[in-house]
Amino acid sequence: MKILVTIKRVEDYESKIKVKPDNSWIVTDGVNYRANPFDEIAVEEALRLRDSNMPSEVVVVSVGPAAAAAEIRSGLAMGADRGILVKHDAFVDSDGVARVLKAVIDTEKPDLVLMGKQAVDVDDNVAGQLLAEYLGWGQATFASKKESLESPEEKAKKPGVQLTVDKKSAQVAREVDGGLEVLEVQLPAIVTVDLRLNVPRYASLPNIMKAKKKPIAEMTPQQLGVDVAPKVKVVKVEPPPQRTAGVKVPDVQTLVQKLHSEAKVI
Amino acid sequence: MATILVVGEQANGHLKKATLSALTAAQQVAQNTGGNIAGVVIGAGAGQAAQELAAYGIPVHVVEGAAFEHALAETHSAAATEVAKKAGADEVVIAATAYGKDIAPRIAAKLGAGLASDVLAIAGSNQFKRAMWAGNAIATVEVTTPVKVVTVRATEFAAPQKAQGKGSVTPAQVAAPQPKTKFVEFNEVKSARPELTEARVVVSGGRGTKGDFKPIEQLADVLNAAVGASRAVVDAGWQPNDLQVGQTGKVVAPQLYVAAGISGAIQHLAGMKGSKTIVAINKDAEAPIFQVADYGLVADLFKALPEMAEAVKKLQ
Numbered sequence: 001m002k003i004l005v006t007i008k009r010v011e012d013y014e015s016k017i018k019v020k021p022d023n024s025w026i027v028t029d030g031v032n033y034r035a036n037p038f039d040e041i042a043v044e045e046a047l048r049l050r051d052s053n054m055p056s057e058v059v060v061v062s063v064g065p066a067a068a069a070a071e072i073r074s075g076l077a078m079g080a081d082r083g084i085l086v087k088h089d090a091f092v093d094s095d096g097v098a099r100v101l102k103a104v105i106d107t108e109k110p111d112l113v114l115m116g117k118q119a120v121d122v123d124d125n126v127a128g129q130l131l132a133e134y135l136g137w138g139q140a141t142f143a144s145k146k147e148s149l150e151s152p153e154e155k156a157k158k159p160g161v162q163l164t165v166d167k168k169s170a171q172v173a174r175e176v177d178g179g180l181e182v183l184e185v186q187l188p189a190i191v192t193v194d195l196r197l198n199v200p201r202y203a204s205l206p207n208i209m210k211a212k213k214k215p216i217a218e219m220t221p222q223q224l225g226v227d228v229a230p231k232v233k234v235v236k237v238e239p240p241p242q243r244t245a246g247v248k249v250p251d252v253q254t255l256v257q258k259l260h261s262e263a264k265v266i
Numbered sequence: 267m268a269t270i271l272v273v274g275e276q277a278n279g280h281l282k283k284a285t286l287s288a289l290t291a292a293q294q295v296a297q298n299t300g301g302n303i304a305g306v307v308i309g310a311g312a313g314q315a316a317q318e319l320a321a322y323g324i325p326v327h328v329v330e331g332a333a334f335e336h337a338l339a340e341t342h343s344a345a346a347t348e349v350a351k352k353a354g355a356d357e358v359v360i361a362a363t364a365y366g367k368d369i370a371p372r373i374a375a376k377l378g379a380g381l382a383s384d385v386l387a388i389a390g391s392n393q394f395k396r397a398m399w400a401g402n403a404i405a406t407v408e409v410t411t412p413v414k415v416v417t418v419r420a421t422e423f424a425a426p427q428k429a430q431g432k433g434s435v436t437p438a439q440v441a442a443p444q445p446k447t448k449f450v451e452f453n454e455v456k457s458a459r460p461e462l463t464e465a466r467v468v469v470s471g472g473r474g475t476k477g478d479f480k481p482i483e484q485l486a487d488v489l490n491a492a493v494g495a496s497r498a499v500v501d502a503g504w505q506p507n508d509l510q511v512g513q514t515g516k517v518v519a520p521q522l523y524v525a526a527g528i529s530g531a532i533q534h535l536a537g538m539k540g541s542k543t544i545v546a547i548n549k550d551a552e553a554p555i556f557q558v559a560d561y562g563l564v565a566d567l568f569k570a571l572p573e574m575a576e577a578v579k580k581l582q
């Protein structure tokens with residue numbers, strides 16, 4: 001089977017995020033970039049599915065600046081087979097990304113598309129669902145699994161997304177409010193992944209070396225015939241309201257007394 | 267006149283509280299645009315849940331029937347879109363719950379609408395405030411399309427007052443789509459405690475519990491609180507996934523949030539810093555959680571929480 005995985009280049013969540021003085025965006029100088037952590041989980045899942053369903057191929061796709069080739073390489077170093085970079089320097093909203101991905105998918109014709117449920121920069125959580133609608137495909141968002149990340153199944157690197165015997169559908173456990181819902185979705189389908197689907201592998205040094213030789217095809221939204229003018233524009237970026245540190249209390253009795261008579265919450 | 271459609275969420279005939287937050291957001295939109303508000307509730311039991319929504323004085327459409335029994339994104343987005351089109355809606359508002367996040371983008375794509383997601387505030391007729399970078403920045407976004415879809419963070423919009431008059435409840439006839447997805451099962455995580463996102467008090471435990479949640483649960487019982495957890499705790503399998511509070515888990519804003527043995531990673535803070543009063547209990551006086559806490563106590567949670575439970579009991 002052919003599995004397509006998306007990877008977005010995002011600010012490292014360990015970096016300090018500061019807003020620009022002119023409120024146009026965040027300060028990007030001195031910020032480290034990396035692959036969106038949810039996308040790494042998607043790559044891991046794709047690799048597990050590939051390795052348990054050979055022959056299969058994993059293609060990683062990114063929409064972003066030329067520098068996003070580094071994040072595609074990180075996916076290739078984890079073990080993906082080849083990459084596609086759709087180059088665009090300016091901000092693309094989630095709708096634009098979904099339409100670019102649709103154009104790529106129309107050519108690539110994968111059996112399954114795995115995506116992070118959201119990118120940790122804009123925190124939108126919509127591109128996968130938009131893409132599913134544009135393709136007319138089924139979707140299973142927030143893929144998780146019944147076993148914990150400490151379970152023997154996870155240690156054995158079993159995929160959480162289960163293909164049916166005829167391989168025409170996949171069963172996906174989804175993390176929803178109040179529990180886990182299991183859906184069966186016909187392939188091809190969009191699956192967006194949540195945090196507890198798997199623990200992504202680290203790239204080994206030999207695989208990092210090998211990844212340098214793997215091909216990355218480059219194209220632009222224009223070549224794909226997609227207008228990426230945003231439907232949703234970011235007009236202002238501000239720092240969040242600061243919460244000021246309150247008081248330290250010496251003991252539990254003082255704490256409970258203050259919660260009762262001062263904050264009046266108990 | 268413009269119409270704003272609120273897509274409700276229900277389970278077993280009961281309207282989810284988050285829907286009322288979406289209604290409040292829709293009322294704020296209506297103040298800007300001068301529009302009328304209507305509602306739609308979809309799925310098994312929708313008729314009953316629609317009565318709850320209609321009590322707020324808005325007409326509510328109901329989509330029921332076998333094709334819509336389960337909350338599949340394909341079928342529910344199709345039904346909501348058809349109702350939106352028939353009502354001539356130029357704005358669709360949904361709570362940003364798992365359900366809302368699942369269906370809203372498909373509705374937006376069907377309507378050719380721009381989507382503002384997980385909105386914290388309505389900032390004008392086509393502008394909305396939302397958190398980005400795990401809450402480290404607040405962006406104002408502008409939706410440029412004539413029709414707009416908005417999902418709203420429920421904790422940021424208080425429920426509205428019930429209206430004097432009740433709105434009408436009418437069945438909507440919509441085509442039954444042929445979904446490519448089918449429901450298999452739902453494994454509910456049962457709890458006698460209030461739901462995390464709806465509780466007045468939340469007691470959360472972190473790595474400092476070393477997996478022993480008894481002190482957390484004992485205090486939660488005394489306070490009639492929901493139990494929450496940090497990401498480290500659920501990743502370790504110590505507590506179920508759906509207890510995770512944080513940017514990537516549940517976003518909560520209770521009257522009182524007690525963080526015990528939680529260091530206060532940015533991603534956790536993003537999920538709870540909207541709480542009215544925050545208490546931090548941690549052995550490490552330098553833990554970042556103290557920077558957002560109204561009341562900090564440097565102590566061992568295994569001693570402090572049982573003592574706190576006893577002290578609260580005496581007050582009651």
